[in-house]
Amino acid sequence: MIPIPADDETRQRMRREIEGSVEDFRGVPGFSVVRTERSGSAIGAHGGIQADLQLDRVLTRLRMQPTGGKLVIVCTAPEREWRIARLSGVRGVPPAFVDDRVFTDEHAAQAEIFSMRLDQYPAEDGMPEHCTPAWKARGENWA
Numbered sequence: 001m002i003p004i005p006a007d008d009e010t011r012q013r014m015r016r017e018i019e020g021s022v023e024d025f026r027g028v029p030g031f032s033v034v035r036t037e038r039s040g041s042a043i044g045a046h047g048g049i050q051a052d053l054q055l056d057r058v059l060t061r062l063r064m065q066p067t068g069g070k071l072v073i074v075c076t077a078p079e080r081e082w083r084i085a086r087l088s089g090v091r092g093v094p095p096a097f098v099d100d101r102v103f104t105d106e107h108a109a110q111a112e113i114f115s116m117r118l119d120q121y122p123a124e125d126g127m128p129e130h131c132t133p134a135w136k137a138r139g140e141n142w143a
Contacts, residue, residue, distance in 0.1 A: 003123040004058055011118055014055050018114050022107040062117045071098070071113045071120075073106060082109045084116070 005011055068089020073082050074097070082103045085095035098116075103109040 004061065004118065004121055005054070006123045010054070014052075014058065014118070015111075015115055017052060017055055018111045022105075022111045025107055026105070058118075059114075062114075062121070065121070071116055073109045073113065075106075076102070080104065082106050084109060084113060 005014070066089065067087050070087045070089075072085055072087055072095060074085045074095060075081070076083050082105075083097050083101065084099070084103075085097045087095050101112075103112070
């Protein structure tokens, strides 16, 4: 398993790749960490997670974190404003906004969440030696 990078050079390279994807996908619904043949198009995907195995694995590790404390985007004005919030991890308890920033671009908010999550988790978080087999409870239908 690839650890979350601790050195600034690798973190900055990953942030640049995410920001490049934001620029390429501006105006395209959804968001993926890839580069495209021309901005505003989803055709000719290359780069991003397709070219950077470390970035792909770090994103997968960040996405696999437990729900409680996870950062999400909340649309506060349809198609115009987005804010970053933190999930409580408790059903029925709404997410809490992390700060007062308002984003006018959903993709920019996605890029900011990536930066925040890189700083949130230590390099060794989620490594196999820190996990327990308790997730596979008796009696569950695990074929």
